[in-house]
Amino acid sequence: MTKNNTTNKGAEKLFDSIGKLFGIYFNISYYGIKKFNLKSLKVWFNLLFFLVVMFTFTYNYDFLVILNKIMPNIFTVSVLTFFVKAPWIAYFSSFSIFGILLSIPLFGLEEYKRIKAYQKDFDFLSIKAGNGSPPKVIRVVEVDDFKTKVILKSEGIGIDRYKTKTNDLTAALGQIVEEIRSCNNPKYIEFSLTKKSLPKQVSYYEIEKEEAKPYSFSIGESLGGYLYQDISTLPHMLIAGTTGGGKSVFFKQTLVSLLKSSNNLQLYLLDLKKGVEMRPFENLPNTKVIKTEKDAVATLKNIRDEMDRRFKYLEKKKLKEIDPVRDKMDKIIIGIDEASVLYTKSKNNSKNKLINEARELTEELSKLSRAAGIHLILATQKVTKETIDTKVQENIGGRVCFRMNTLQGSMTVLGNKMALTLPDIKGRAIWARGNKFTQIQAPFLSEDELEEELSILKNELVSKERKFHGPMISTDVLKTNMDDEITDLEKNDSSGASRSPE
Ligand SMILES: Nc1ncnc2c1ncn2[C@@H]1O[C@H](COP(=O)(O)OP(=O)(O)OP(=O)(O)O)[C@@H](O)[C@H]1O
Ligand SMILES: [Mg+2]
Structure with a gap:
């Protein structure tokens, strides 16, 4: 009984952690996907380059052997045999999808980290809505080396609450708050920040x-x-x-x-x-x-x-x-x-x-x-x-x-x-x-x-x-x-x- 209970709890924890990991993965991937601008030639060039690299690797038996050495539990002999026997198109597309799934989060990682950092700074101010929920950082746009725009989802917290705390915001963010304004959708507030360092003397x-x-x-x-x-x-x-x-x-x-x-x-x-x-x-x-x-x-x-x-x-x-x-x-x-x-x-x-x-x-x-x-x-x-x-x-x-x-x-x-x-x-x-x-x-x-x-x-x-x-x-x-x-x-x-x- 006790043993069963412990096993259940262990499994629950494991599922919980896996769930959280997936949550973070999708979150980061979301930022990664948003970064793709299909109108940009650079993106298409990168994608083409990526596919050529994948093709070169996947059409190569030695590459499979390396994968087997690195991850023997996933790329087992039977998996390898499956790939070798499969037609080249299946072989190529499965590796491409795998590669894309792995690399998309890489594009979103920067943005994810930036949002988390700003979220921490805003949490530091302890501004909360009536129901106790804090504002949420939705987007961070680096306009140039000095200017950043931060968009906050701020349900139940009016713009004036932030305006009265401009000095605290400046201290928490380490940047000057140039402007705080409501977006078209009043749930969202945009902060224009600028970095200015203090003089040395x-x-x-x-x-x-x-x-x-x-x-x-x-x-x-x-x-x-x-x-x-x-x-x-x-x-x-x-x-x-x-x-x-x-x-x-x-x-x-x-x-x-x-x-x-x-x-x-x-x-x-x-x-x-x-x-x-x-x-x-x-x-x-x-x-x-x-x-x-x-x-x-x-x-x-x-x-x-x-x-x-x-x-x-x-x-x-x-x-x-x-x-x-x-x-x-x-x-x-x-x-x-x-x-x-x-x-x-x-x-x-x-x-x-x-x-x-x-x-x-x-x-x-x-x-x-x-x-x-x-x-x-x-x-x-x-x-x-x-x-x-x-x-x-x-x-x-x-x-x-x-x-x-x-x-x-x-x-x-x-x-x-x-x-x-x-x-x-x-x-x-x-x-x-x-x-x-x-x-x-x-x-x-x-x-x-x-x-x-x-x-x-x-x-x-x-x-x-x-x-x-x-x-x-x-x-x-x-x-x-x-x-x-x-x-x-x-x-x-x-x-x-x-x-x-x-
Ligand atoms: N505000 C300041 N801007 C630029 N330089 C400064 C400033 N304050 C102090 N200094 C420089 O640092 C030196 C040491 O400063 P100060 O004697 O005030 O240090 P302290 O903290 O009192 O040190 P101690 O603990 O040894 O007494 C000064 O002689 C000055 O050259
Ligand atoms: Mg002194």
């Missing part, structure tokens, strides 16, 4: 917006155009990638971009590689560069206290979040380059105490600080729970991931292999926001350009042409007089903020 100045929104910064050039991001809505960002990919350059351009787009900013830059990368920022009156673990922890603690103070203020004023202009409090950006240096535990016990504190403070800040106008930007080569706490990772809204050398590295930052398959181009990265992944060429700002921008910013800040409220938070004293300030705030029932502008 794009200058910071090419992307920079003249009149950028406050608190926004440049992300880079994507196939769909230049991208910008408002830090208020992120609210925290991670920059990852192997050494030399462009993390520090991106980190610095982000800061310059933010500084240029916004008033009322305070920057606290933790650079435990002795402040080498962040040195150019040191002269700005609204920026502090922190170089040691001890000062880093002190700064984080003081910013945490500032966060508490801001929450008390919000509660008292029944407000949802800090508005730097209304509340006369600056947005605070905590930037940490080489974040793993601050968070990775060592064998040294006293150092570990600091590291634990830094980890706890960062978690606290990442969880709550958005409403208080406090944002984190972390850059690191490796992202593991040892380098960046999982809870901090969960609170990060945007990730810029430069090339990664390992699948695991790419998986931990993006949850997919996109950073592993990036071309080896400096500044090439994936910008990930929620479930959306976009390949970008990051803005390049040279050291000289950086120095120049910072000297202009310094002059503007000193002359108060560019404003910030201040005062700056202490970076080297663990205890502050924040508690007194909070009490003052509670006592002071008058309107406006407790802090006076600098």
Whole structure:
């Protein structure tokens, strides 16, 4: 009984697989047949050539012997005898039919593979009709080296659904969507795509917006155009990638971009590689560069206290979040380059105490600080729970991931292999926001350009042409007089903020 059952199941599976194989065969052959254009002389020439070759082979006894050697189970001696005895016409036509049946799919294979690849890209977008059925790629026509037309059978999914997802389509297909239009039969939709590769380098100045929104910064050039991001809505960002990919350059351009787009900013830059990368920022009156673990922890603690103070203020004023202009409090950006240096535990016990504190403070800040106008930007080569706490990772809204050398590295930052398959181009990265992944060429700002921008910013800040409220938070004293300030705030029932502008 059991044996019978097993045999039945085995047979069922076998039939199933054979059925599937036939399905694929007919599918590919269908594309192959469609490729035949009987009006084309080339097709007739190829067919004639094929028949001549078949004739030469089949009229040759040695060929049968070879077939017997290759496939002895099919071309058995009795089959061979049948062929030898059969009249030449039967002999020739059976081989021709066999040859044609085998070669037709070869013509359709390319098209089949192309359709499958596009189908995968469209599936990635998870667009489905009300009944749950996804759109189906029907045809792919390569117009020329750059242009492709894709025809989609899209029952129950209107054209507008695709139009609102043009950016996602561009990212998924790796091509620019030039046009989306309905075909004569409204069930079908035609996409005109064009391949344009990203430039290998794009200058910071090419992307920079003249009149950028406050608190926004440049992300880079994507196939769909230049991208910008408002830090208020992120609210925290991670920059990852192997050494030399462009993390520090991106980190610095982000800061310059933010500084240029916004008033009322305070920057606290933790650079435990002795402040080498962040040195150019040191002269700005609204920026502090922190170089040691001890000062880093002190700064984080003081910013945490500032966060508490801001929450008390919000509660008292029944407000949802800090508005730097209304509340006369600056947005605070905590930037940490080489974040793993601050968070990775060592064998040294006293150092570990600091590291634990830094980890706890960062978690606290990442969880709550958005409403208080406090944002984190972390850059690191490796992202593991040892380098960046999982809870901090969960609170990060945007990730810029430069090339990664390992699948695991790419998986931990993006949850997919996109950073592993990036071309080896400096500044090439994936910008990930929620479930959306976009390949970008990051803005390049040279050291000289950086120095120049910072000297202009310094002059503007000193002359108060560019404003910030201040005062700056202490970076080297663990205890502050924040508690007194909070009490003052509670006592002071008058309107406006407790802090006076600098
Ligand atoms: N967006 C960019 N476009 C072109 N070249 C870039 C870009 N970003 C970085 N580079 C080049 O790559 C070099 C290394 O960049 P960067 O110092 O930012 O790398 P990193 O990822 O911070 O490396 P590490 O992990 O070693 O600190 C730069 O000196 C610059 O020449
Ligand atoms: Mg670096």
